[in-house]
Amino acid sequence: MEKRVTFSxxxxxxxxxxxxxxxIFVFFYWPSAQALYWAFTLEQPWGGGNRWVGFSNxxxxxxxxxxxxxxxxxxxxxxxxTAISMGMALILALLTDRExxxxxxxxxxxxxxxxxxxxxxxxxxxxxxAPEAGLLSVINRVWPDLWNPALDGKDAMIAVIIAFSWxxxxxxxxxxxxxxxxxxxxxxxxxxxxxxxxxxRIRDIQLPLLTPTLFFLLIINITESxxxxxxxxxxxxxxxxxxxxxxxxxxxxxxGFKGLDYSGAAAQSILLMLLVILLTIxxxxxxxxxxxxx
Amino acid sequence: xxxxxxxxAAGALLAATLASGSAAAAEKTKIDFWFGNSGDIxxxxxxxxxxxxxxxxxYEVVCTxxxxxxxxxxxxxAAFRAGKQPTIAQVSDxxxxxxxxxxxxxxxxxxxxxxxxxxxxxxxxSGISGYYATSKGEMxxxxxxxSTALFYWNKDAFAKIDKDHAPATWQEAAExxxxxxxxxxxxxxxxxxxxxxxxxxxxxxxAVNGEPIATRKNGFEGLDADLVFNKNPLLVSFIKDLKxxxxxxxxxxxxxxxxxxxVEAFAAGDCQAILTSVGDHGNIGRTAKEGMNxxxxxxxxxxxxxxxxSFVGGASLWVxxxxxxxEYKAAAAFFNFLAKPEEALTWSTVTGYIPVRNxxxxxxxxxxxxxxxxxxxxxxxxxxLTVSGADHSAAKGxxxxxxxxxxxxxxxxxxxIFANNKDVQASLDGAAERGNQLLARFAETYxxxxxx
Numbered sequence: 001m002e003k004r005v006t007f008s009x010x011x012x013x014x015x016x017x018x019x020x021x022x023x024i025f026v027f028f029y030w031p032s033a034q035a036l037y038w039a040f041t042l043e044q045p046w047g048g049g050n051r052w053v054g055f056s057n058x059x060x061x062x063x064x065x066x067x068x069x070x071x072x073x074x075x076x077x078x079x080x081x082t083a084i085s086m087g088m089a090l091i092l093a094l095l096t097d098r099e100x101x102x103x104x105x106x107x108x109x110x111x112x113x114x115x116x117x118x119x120x121x122x123x124x125x126x127x128x129x130a131p132e133a134g135l136l137s138v139i140n141r142v143w144p145d146l147w148n149p150a151l152d153g154k155d156a157m158i159a160v161i162i163a164f165s166w167x168x169x170x171x172x173x174x175x176x177x178x179x180x181x182x183x184x185x186x187x188x189x190x191x192x193x194x195x196x197x198x199x200x201r202i203r204d205i206q207l208p209l210l211t212p213t214l215f216f217l218l219i220i221n222i223t224e225s226x227x228x229x230x231x232x233x234x235x236x237x238x239x240x241x242x243x244x245x246x247x248x249x250x251x252x253x254x255x256g257f258k259g260l261d262y263s264g265a266a267a268q269s270i271l272l273m274l275l276v277i278l279l280t281i282x283x284x285x286x287x288x289x290x291x292x293x294x
Numbered sequence: 295x296x297x298x299x300x301x302x303a304a305g306a307l308l309a310a311t312l313a314s315g316s317a318a319a320a321e322k323t324k325i326d327f328w329f330g331n332s333g334d335i336x337x338x339x340x341x342x343x344x345x346x347x348x349x350x351x352x353y354e355v356v357c358t359x360x361x362x363x364x365x366x367x368x369x370x371x372a373a374f375r376a377g378k379q380p381t382i383a384q385v386s387d388x389x390x391x392x393x394x395x396x397x398x399x400x401x402x403x404x405x406x407x408x409x410x411x412x413x414x415x416x417x418x419x420s421g422i423s424g425y426y427a428t429s430k431g432e433m434x435x436x437x438x439x440x441s442t443a444l445f446y447w448n449k450d451a452f453a454k455i456d457k458d459h460a461p462a463t464w465q466e467a468a469e470x471x472x473x474x475x476x477x478x479x480x481x482x483x484x485x486x487x488x489x490x491x492x493x494x495x496x497x498x499x500x501a502v503n504g505e506p507i508a509t510r511k512n513g514f515e516g517l518d519a520d521l522v523f524n525k526n527p528l529l530v531s532f533i534k535d536l537k538x539x540x541x542x543x544x545x546x547x548x549x550x551x552x553x554x555x556x557v558e559a560f561a562a563g564d565c566q567a568i569l570t571s572v573g574d575h576g577n578i579g580r581t582a583k584e585g586m587n588x589x590x591x592x593x594x595x596x597x598x599x600x601x602x603x604s605f606v607g608g609a610s611l612w613v614x615x616x617x618x619x620x621e622y623k624a625a626a627a628f629f630n631f632l633a634k635p636e637e638a639l640t641w642s643t644v645t646g647y648i649p650v651r652n653x654x655x656x657x658x659x660x661x662x663x664x665x666x667x668x669x670x671x672x673x674x675x676x677x678x679l680t681v682s683g684a685d686h687s688a689a690k691g692x693x694x695x696x697x698x699x700x701x702x703x704x705x706x707x708x709x710x711i712f713a714n715n716k717d718v719q720a721s722l723d724g725a726a727e728r729g730n731q732l733l734a735r736f737a738e739t740y741x742x743x744x745x746x
Binding site: 042043044045046047048051053060066126127130131132133134137148149150151152153156236237238239240241242243254255257258259260261263264 | 364367368371374375389392393395396397398488489547549550551552553554696698699702705706709710712713714728731732735738739740741743
């Protein structure tokens with residue numbers, strides 16, 4: 001007979017889980033509940049008092065065309081940066097997986113950007129992309145006024161997308177590479193013996209077997225691009241020029257922390273949270289169908 | 295049995311803590327002071343704290359920089375909400391209204407009276423005390439680091455166009471910029487339109503030319519103020535001028551995103567004129583290109599407008615509620631120390647900030663401070679702040695809720711005008727309308743709270 005080790009009572013089990021549950025409660029549910037409460041009130045920043053206002057914070061936001069523009073902008077940012085960072089990471093991982101010269105080095109080096117804090121990263125890219133003094137200023141010497149993130153909204157958006165994608169390429173790379181290395185060599189060798197070239201093998205064997213990883217990274221990247229971009233935006237563009245890079249999450253940060261409008265920021269956080277939840281549901285509902293788990 | 299043991303152990307522990315607590319109190323009363331300045335200024339504040347701590351043996355003030363005005367305010371608020379607030383907190387001009395309405399502080403005038411100090415409040419420069427005083431003229435906080443905007447100009451470049459003085463009006467300045475451009479200078483006026491740098495071109499411009507930014511004396515008389523800057527003929531006309539200079543290449547946008555801020559550009563000799571705080575005077579003096587001759591002047595006025603006092607910028611010190619009498623005694627002693635004329639001299643020497651009291655200013659003058667080369671010119675900041683006299687009726691500052699958000703709206707409008715060629719009037723109208731929504735929201739948040 002099989003021997004199982006189980007806890008004799010539920011109480012002991014809960015006791016072991018308690019520290020973790022407590023952490024989750026303190027750092028996740030409590031702040032979320034607080035934000036939810038503030039979203040329905042007008043909260044004085046110094047804590048002098050607050051008034052229940054129902055849905056008025058949400059109504060103000062949803063009636064504001066500029067808020068909707070920031071939603072659209074967040075989608076543009078999220079989709080482009082996810083496409084770039086996943087695409088680049090996949091290419092790098094496929095090349096590394098082919099054991100080209102130096103692949104051992106790449107395997108450990110590519111994760112580094114992910115460890116850099118967003119503000120430091122933004123600072124570095126601000127120097128690189130500055131139109132007059134940065135590394136990219138050569139472009140302007142050849143074609144004057146072609147590149148100017150300080151004044152051209154499109155350039156500014158491209159700049160923050162590049163900076164954000166660069167950070168996540170390393171993260172995605174690690175996942176892709178480990179998934180690629182999990183594919184049985186025998187499959188690839190068999191295909192090679194049958195005469196399939198590298199491109200054919202990628203398309204028919206590696207990519208289909210990567211779909212669970214692709215799907216996982218898609219969810220993570222979309223979610224992170226909606227939440228993790230404010231540090232980069234704050235350092236590089238502060239949402240400008242003329243709101244061209246004012247993403248939803250940056251507006252939350254600015255209104256809450258600089259403008260001390262805690263309730264407005266809380267309402268925006270709730271809307272952002274709902275949006276991310278909807279996006280995730282959408283992805284599970286419609287994209288997951290095409291994923292082949294084993 | 296077990297519980298009893300535990301209880302007695304806890305009791306012993308408690309007694310021990312209390313004993314050690316009172317022992318420490320017998321030595322020195324420690325208080326916390328949080329401020330937002332960083333870099334060199336933070337070091338100077340620290341030195342000031344050290345001087346106070348060494349000047350007497352009863353109190354010790356522990357000064358901690360929080361990195362920036364915004365961060366300092368956020369941290370102070372978070373600490374206050376958790377009941378762990380510092381005794382003294384620095385709050386910048388933009389955060390003044392929120393704390394004033396919060397009731398979270400011990401009014402400065404009350405504190406000094408309760409602790410037995412007789413402070414001559416009229417010793418403060420009217421332009422400075424006016425900014426931080428209530429509508430009844432009471433001081434709830436101590437002006438600390440104060441500055442205002444000045445016109446910085448490169449004397450060498452202006453000499454090339456046969457000018458030996460800075461322009462007194464913007465019309466004269468326009469001619470100068472045109473001439474400088476014709477003389478081959480790439481950047482006659484360097485400026486920026488990001489939200490941290492538009493105060494010179496909107497708030498200070500309105501102050502100097504005597505136009506209101508908002509009704510109800512820029513908000514000093516009530517939370518029901520409305521923004522009106524977009525209806526002011528001088529400001530609208532000035533922004534149009536600025537845009538035409540920009541289009542003609544006589545004014546150039548310089549900021550971190552382009553690779554060089556306008557202050558750096560001026561110090562490097564790349565831009566020939568800028569508007570910035572007197573607080574940058576020391577910095578520019580240290581970083582200016584070898585041999586460059588430069589000077590400062592009061593901001594130009596516009597057309598026929600009479601010159602009014604400019605607004606003070608910087609921050610003031612607030613005493614927060616929830617501390618013991620001993621700690622408040624320490625705070626009062628610290629403020630008394632800061633008020634000494636000798637401290638004003640040291641402070642103005644090592645930073646670019648101006649003295650905040652007449653007595654401090656007089657002491658600096660008597661010491662010949664403003665005659666010496668690196669400091670000469672800074673007296674113009676005082677002149678600029680006091681030009682209207684003490685009892686002029688114009689607003690002495692801006693007291694609007696969500697000021698940083700309003701600045702951002704104005705900055706967005708200016709960026710639309712300069713980067714996207716949007717209509718000046720329509721953009722400013724849009725900013726005022728959105729700003730008014732912010733004000734209404736702020737008033738709604740503090741419904742039932744009277745503006746002191």
